[in-house]
Amino acid sequence: MAVDRLLPTQEAHDLIDLVRDIADKELAPIVEQHEKAETYPEGLFATLGEAGLLGLPYPEEHGGGGQPYEVYLQVLEEFAARWAAVAVALSVHGLSCHPMAAFGTPEQQERWLPRMLSGELVGGYSLSEPQAGSDAAALTCKAEKTTGGYRITGTKAWITHGGVVDFYALFARTGEGSRGVSCFLAPGQAEGLSFGKPEEKMGLHAIPTVTANWDGAVLDADRLIGSEGDGLPIAFSALDSGRLGIAAVATGLAQSALDAAVDYAHERSAFGKKIIDHQGLGFLLADMAAAVDSARATYLDAARRRDAGREYGRQASVAKLVATDAAMKVTTDAVQVLGGYGYTRDFPVERFMREAKIMQIFEGTNQIQRLVISRKLAR
Template sequence: MTVDRMLPTEEAHDLLALTEELCDRELAGKADAYEARAEFPREVIRTLGRSGLLGLPYPEEVGGAGQPYEVYLQVLETLAGRWLAIAEAVSVHTLACYPVYAHGSERQRKSLPDMLGGELLGAYCLSEPQGGSDAAALTTKAVREGEEWVVTGAKAWITHGRDADFYNIFCRTGGPGPRGISCLIADAGTPGLQPQKAERVMGLRSSAPSPIVLDGCRLPADRLVGAEGSGFAIAMEALDAGRLGIAACAVGLAQAALDYAVAYAKEREQFGRPIAEFQGLGFLLADMATQVSAARALLLSAARLKDAGRPFSTEAAKAKLFATDAAMRVTTDAVQVLGGAGYVSDHPAERWFREAKVLQIVEGTNQIQRLVISRALVKGV
């Protein structure tokens, strides 16, 4: 199915065309093999970076492409429709670049061209084994010793944990609560920064997260991003935008599942006619299509608020909540449309079904999104 996209400029249309061309050349036919091997497609990500797709929402003067979020998210959607692990990697990397871009020192920001150009891949180390949703309760600790920070603790569920070139490490430099949290940036290979074996996961196996152990990891004092104690605020700023990225991934995945289900239903015959002509199945497809369109509309509405410089945190939570729940429903129904064929790996529907689940969890579970939305309603924001 061709999506009728409303893009703001001719440049944006050209960018989407470039993305589709890259998908055909670099992604087509690769997902299943990489997923089966649980191998991270680092060179594919590097190629996308060199093509300008890893720095889309960042200004040109720091090495980005200066595109509005409305356009960037539609690029993510396109990538997710071909291979979710790639789109998720782009979204997480874009998130990981934010602390240095928005709060980094002049020296730190000198690395932005390599970050945004794909030569340096980022990881965002916020979650911990005992604290995912309650990020303000993190226990990883950084102690100042002369001109160094000494970091001790553990991080969990870190995308690019074993493959990143730089790590945003959110850690406690002060007392309890969010005001005691700071952000440090560390290079891969820093002594004491120890990525662990990747998790064995249900989906996104080619981009499986890893725990990170920080065992007396020593970082120069100038690796502090922003002011001491500002780490929690930096993390939440980044996550607002990151939730839009995950919502875009969900829309792309759902659209792919819908397209595949429609094509299958038009070709598969039972009782002498295509199964798409049976009302029970036709109504199922109609509901799937409506979910995808509604999710995309909610996502782009939130993106336009961000692009206009208006508050968008609550709308980002709504978009993430609705789009990822929709992706779970649509992929579930796609498996149902295919029947027995949907349950075997000869068709991609079973992989999409497995992958959709994680989108309801990452960048804040959907229960956390409901909490954000309900609190905004109570406060009248």
């Protein structure tokens, strides 16, 4: 079911129509094939880049789409409604462009940003480590200064699109303490960089998640973004936007689960009438619809604050928390609506339920979101 969207301009309506057309033609026909076989959709991101869909929220002067964040997030939601793994990778690419777009020098931006925003270069975000997930200040991957650059040594973990993309927003330690982390634009392939076997995940099978091993790879000095020690503020400023991306993806996933459940409830009959006409099931579907609508309203509120230049960090955490919890509940309820069929791989709701779980974990677990929200309230 196409969502009836309230968009700010006719241009935004036209963009959503384009996205729906591309998603229906390029994503929907191949999602089950790639998710079941756990194969990467070669060429898909190039197609999306050629359509101008990989740099939508960034300035036009650098090759971006110049779209408000509230429009960009609804684009992500539309993609997620067809293929959550691809939508997550799109959100991560946008997250990976943020350090260069917000903190790069004019010379760095001129050199790299147009290729990043056009999708010629697709990016990944490399912050987490095996022992430093939610506690980003505990990372140990080192960037040691050399003549003309930095030598990177250490292990990074949980990299979405890792081993496939062209660049990483890489965070490594150049000093001690929370002010000892720096941000780099790292190449996707380099001597001294290798990747582990892709994680065997519960869901999002078509996009690899890997560990990266940096064994003395050298980066040129001009790949440092910002100043030494600016890494954690850069990372956290990007994560507020990234949390909104995941909120939008979770909402799209939940919308698809709701649509599948409603369609099935219209087709299936029991005790002489369609099961949607049984009050118990009808109320369950109503609660699912309320959860999806609430998730969408919550992320849009945060996005509009961001677009207006207002503080939105707490609202981003609220949106991520509300939308991903909603996705977990709605997808679980969709399986319940379909009964035994919902537990089989013949219907997509089984996949939706598996995909929803990770939404509560990455870009900061929902427990971390509660911590962020409570601390902001305490201030």
